[in-house]
Amino acid sequence: MRARLSTRSSAPVRQSSVRAHNLALVLHTVANNADRPSRAAVAATTGLTRATVSALVDDLIAGGLLTEVGPAPRTGAGRPAVGLVLGDTPAALGLEINVDYLAACVVDLTGAVRQRFVERADQRPADPGQALTALGGLAARARAGAEADGLILAGAALAVPGLVTEDGLVRVAPNLGWQDVDAPALLRGAPALADLPIAVDNEANLAALGELRVTGGDPTFLYVSGEVGIGAGLVLGGELYRGVRGWSGEIGHLTVFPDGRLCRCGARGCLEQYAGQEALADDEQLAASALGIALAAVVNLLDVPVIVLGGAYAPVFERLRDGIGTELRQRVLTAGLAPAELRPAALGADAAMRGAADAIIRGVRDDPADWLRRAG
């Protein structure tokens, strides 16, 4: 998804971009209509002519992106037309490496999980090459299962607990002990991944994208991933905000007590030292209060209306809620006008790898013309 192009441009509107725009429009129209719309219904919704819609639908069906099925049952009069639904291909491979597990899944075009493998093992003793070779093995099993189902893969994406550059280079993953690891190159060494586009991203960013896809309702929220470290993924207006170098979301290193505990990063009083997985096990109320102070900063700064707590926070959410809420009410200037909502993550431990696969799927759904060219 790092290579995904923006659809905005100041170039003049030409025929090829009109076709690409309209292909995406038709695909989204079908995806957002659970009633299996006919070609005529798609034409009516989009304002395109029926002939144009039919040509676009034929291309999308040929590429596997749409399928024609019987219409939804109905009681009205008239001959029911054949309806359109999303196809299930292309699908995407979501991968994750974290401190104590490896994971792989395949998600199809509709967002359904078709394969899922998790292997628990401490990754800290392994060097990056060993760890990613093991992950390549898991990917091979997921891919074989998907292809046995007739799915075609559009790409793979890896979630990593660290800072990732635009090229997928892992600059630092402190809790894995990684520094400057060329993760795409190492993954391409695995036979199951050699022929796929590979993206790499921060796990909290990808978990936030996964949450966005599953819940649908909140286009702007902060996803906080409580692991050994604490990361955050910021979704603004339905888009992940990465920061200029892709290094946003380092909420674990927000200062909560300027003269407090020494952090692995060298600073004093970082949130991670009060609300990371180990501190959380020691003292849940201190963790809640420290989280509240840091989250108040986020809400004051960004006017984010929803905060989603994932990772280690999700199972203890109810016990953290009051302590966090107390700080938010005291410290957020607009708390009296419209308080921020707190909720646990919907996807649990699979959030990051689901988000990784979803990022590939979103790329296809937003620019089906590109996929049709590649597949054609």
Place this chain on the structure above:
Amino acid sequence: MRARLSTRSSAPVRQSSVRAHNLALVLHTVANNADRPSRAAVAATTGLTRATVSALVDDLIAGGLLTEVGPAPRTGAGRPAVGLVLGDTPAALGLEINVDYLAACVVDLTGAVRQRFVERADQRPADPGQALTALGGLAARARAGAEADGLILAGAALAVPGLVTEDGLVRVAPNLGWQDVDAPALLRGAPALADLPIAVDNEANLAALGELRVTGGDPTFLYVSGEVGIGAGLVLGGELYRGVRGWSGEIGHLTVFPDGRLCRCGARGCLEQYAGQEALADDEQLAASALGIALAAVVNLLDVPVIVLGGAYAPVFERLRDGIGTELRQRVLTAGLAPAELRPAALGADAAMRGAADAIIRGVRDDPADWLRRAG
């Protein structure tokens, strides 16, 4: 600018939106080319046909948005063509109310300041109606001067040190003592403003927009406005980020010392208590250190590469720089990879009202078709 529509849409591409897109494209092409491009040069840059460009240019000239002038001097052979430059109309009225002054300016389509009035007076004793009536008087003088120059106004925008809703309602402006003030309605009572679209926005947001226009180089930065209170305007990828309710940027209420000084907002340890105008006068080094802690949170969270210090910070910038920098180096996780840049604001005290006028101008430049319809 609150009413400005996004140019992105999932609607099919139709003729009218193609024309609007191409009008903006031609206008931007001329604006970004200091060499007075000919119609042929605009056609070559945009990829549009010469006939299309000529028709669009004619419309823009009729609306005052473009002017035909002699070409830039050159030494090559061939007959020099007539060149295009931005017209100066429509222009925009920028207004500001702050704790100790009122201000009004007129900025033309090229961004040049054509009128400027500042009236120093403590606004706290005045009720909102009185204050805005006085501001209406200043606006009348600015408008009269602009119209004597042949300028036509497209609208007015007011900068306020407070939380503003989408409709321009000032929910709270704590340092003015305002609560729930319908600023657009009060301004429309002034004869000079009765016939203009009126927008209202937070002063730090508008100052950030002004800074964006003037410097041009940094599409992502945080603008911090140090006044009696402290506000921030966040520009992400060339766009002001407002937050879901328009209440982003309340950096003055970030907690820097959780058990510290009591703030007017009721919380303890807010940045405003350590780095607001009064605290700054008491202890510049404490102000710098507190600012550094808060700004480190912003950089960790948002990966913002540039921080601009405005208002009361600009004149003492050199004395604050080291204290802020020390905290950033210690507390920002990626400080060793790529440190954030600190710099003083370019526009000084006029930033907010210039930004207010610029917001109107940007609206016209981004959607000239809308202005041509209104003016036509």
